[in-house]
Amino acid sequence: MNGQRLPLARRHLRLATGFAILLAAALLTWAAGEARAIPQAPTPSLFEAVEIHIDPGGRPLAAFQLEFVDEAGTARIAGIEGGEHPAFARPAYYDPAALARSRVILAAFSTDADLPAGRTRVATLHLITRQGVSPRYRIHLEVAADPEGQDLRPAAVVESIRRKA
Amino acid sequence: MATRPPPDPWLDHRLTAAARGGDAEAFEQLYTRYRDWVVSLALRYTRNRDDALDVLQETFLYFLRKLPEFRPRAELTTFLYPVVRNLALTRRRKRRPELAGEEILIEAPAPEPVDHDHSRRELAAVLRGLAAGQHEVLLLRFVDGLALEEIAAALAIPLGTVKSRLHHALRTLREDARTREYFDRDTGKTRAE
Amino acid sequence: MTRPENEGFPEPELTAPARLVEDLRRLHDRTIPVPAATDAAVLGPARRVLGRRRTVHRVRWVAAAAAAMLLLALSLPAVLRRAERRPAPDRIAFRGDLDASGRIDILDAFVLARGLRAGAAAEEHWDVTGDGRVDAEDVHWIARRAVRLDQ
Numbered sequence: 001m002n003g004q005r006l007p008l009a010r011r012h013l014r015l016a017t018g019f020a021i022l023l024a025a026a027l028l029t030w031a032a033g034e035a036r037a038i039p040q041a042p043t044p045s046l047f048e049a050v051e052i053h054i055d056p057g058g059r060p061l062a063a064f065q066l067e068f069v070d071e072a073g074t075a076r077i078a079g080i081e082g083g084e085h086p087a088f089a090r091p092a093y094y095d096p097a098a099l100a101r102s103r104v105i106l107a108a109f110s111t112d113a114d115l116p117a118g119r120t121r122v123a124t125l126h127l128i129t130r131q132g133v134s135p136r137y138r139i140h141l142e143v144a145a146d147p148e149g150q151d152l153r154p155a156a157v158v159e160s161i162r163r164k165a
Numbered sequence: 166m167a168t169r170p171p172p173d174p175w176l177d178h179r180l181t182a183a184a185r186g187g188d189a190e191a192f193e194q195l196y197t198r199y200r201d202w203v204v205s206l207a208l209r210y211t212r213n214r215d216d217a218l219d220v221l222q223e224t225f226l227y228f229l230r231k232l233p234e235f236r237p238r239a240e241l242t243t244f245l246y247p248v249v250r251n252l253a254l255t256r257r258r259k260r261r262p263e264l265a266g267e268e269i270l271i272e273a274p275a276p277e278p279v280d281h282d283h284s285r286r287e288l289a290a291v292l293r294g295l296a297a298g299q300h301e302v303l304l305l306r307f308v309d310g311l312a313l314e315e316i317a318a319a320l321a322i323p324l325g326t327v328k329s330r331l332h333h334a335l336r337t338l339r340e341d342a343r344t345r346e347y348f349d350r351d352t353g354k355t356r357a358e
Numbered sequence: 359m360t361r362p363e364n365e366g367f368p369e370p371e372l373t374a375p376a377r378l379v380e381d382l383r384r385l386h387d388r389t390i391p392v393p394a395a396t397d398a399a400v401l402g403p404a405r406r407v408l409g410r411r412r413t414v415h416r417v418r419w420v421a422a423a424a425a426a427m428l429l430l431a432l433s434l435p436a437v438l439r440r441a442e443r444r445p446a447p448d449r450i451a452f453r454g455d456l457d458a459s460g461r462i463d464i465l466d467a468f469v470l471a472r473g474l475r476a477g478a479a480a481e482e483h484w485d486v487t488g489d490g491r492v493d494a495e496d497v498h499w500i501a502r503r504a505v506r507l508d509q
Contacts (some may be wrong), residue, residue: 078197094505128194141465229408288385304386308382349376
């Protein structure tokens with residue numbers, strides 16, 4: 001170093017070069033990860049349906065929210081159907097981002113006067129599973145409430161039935 | 166049986182948008198959702214296993230090419246149906262060049278001639294006598310479960326024409342002695358999903 | 359003048375008996391197993407094409423995000439000054455948590471839907487969309503927020 005300051009243009013050029021190198025390195029790292037993430041050979045897929053039932057224990061069910069997850073992480077959600085009772089016939093709310101994952105939160109409510117008080121199917125999940133890999137489904141009932149908003153969970157039971165679609 | 170997958174326009178919209186953004190897994194989900202329906206439709210028109218599989222492949226590769234500008238305005242079935250139909254009929258024309266376009270259309274959706282059930286054999290005979298357009302609408306409605314509006318979009322014809330064709334097809338079945346019993350014995354109407 | 363085709367066919371006339379539908383399906387709804395080679399012939403090109411497209415998209419997103427961050431950095435001081443002047447809400451923990459339970463779940467949407475159905479006077483914090491109205495859009499906003507996976 002001779003103690004002389006570099007001209008402004010050269011300092012800018014050095015900064016820009018450094019930034020470009022960093023950007024290129026980041027892009028290369030990301031591209032390498034992307035290449036690894038794309039599987040080369042397609043695996044045969046199968047359809048499976050999971051019916052979700054809630055038994056509110058004799059009191060009218062007005063709202064529910066539940067989390068459904070495949071702990072094996074292999075199943076992909078392909079469609080969601082509504083329930084059997086008219087109050088929950090429309091498909092529940094869910095996050096579209098769930099479609100790329102193995103987890104979904106389903107929630108629905110009804111302000112109708114006619115509500116199910118016995119065991120009722122509230123949703124059917126259509127899932128794409130991989131041949132030869134067993135999914136491990138788990139359901140957690142986060143909310144179950146009557147028309148007054150009272151928690152029904154102490155008595156309410158949630159269960160699932162698997163069937164081949 | 167390979168009926169159309171459960172309708173979910175929101176799901177199709179999200180998957181299509183994700184695929185357009187480069188998400189191969191979303192495309193695979195769309196393919197898995199519609200594959201069996203597309204191949205059964207292709208088989209209905211081509212009546213040939215290899216041709217049906219080729220049509221399946223060509224349909225989704227066409228969809229892949231169209232993805233960048235594809236904006237779903239309705240069910241994906243309304244986009245896929247005309248593609249499958251055109252590709253299938255083109256293949257059939259190649260196999261049987263002596264048939265003109267309309268003849269192929271009339272002949273193509275006909276069922277297998279051999280059926281051991283008497284009433285189904287009679288039904289098949291009556292179906293063969295229907296006008297091609299009526300036959301096609303009847304199948305789209307009750308076999309594929311498309312809504313009337315979806316059929317209109319898939320065939321690019323007015324809704325009124327769909328209703329008219331369906332009405333005439335059902336009237337023919339109701340009035341023909343060979344298929345009247347379906348209506349006489351009916352205890353409850355059904356919807357086609 | 360001929361009658362237009364789109365008149366005179368009420369929906370009930372366009373239904374079919376269940377047995378007829380079943381037989382139509384038996385006659386026509388046949389399929390064949392799709393071999394893995396056909397799946398691969400579709401999904402292989404799709405992965406290649408979409409993989410390339412994803413790269414382009416990512417680059418665009420990175421550029422857009424960088425521009426947005428720059429914009430944010432430039433406008434942050436003004437935003438912070440405005441936030442300081444705004445009084446903090448005292449009734450609710452955060453937007454959408456109508457029952458003040460500390461989280462947004464379907465009960466919040468249910469509370470609002472019930473209130474709307476009963477014709478209850480709208481409260482200010484019910485307008486979660488901030489559009490100046492309290493309606494079904496606010497209910498949907500809360501319900502969609504309740505099922506979000508990234509909360």
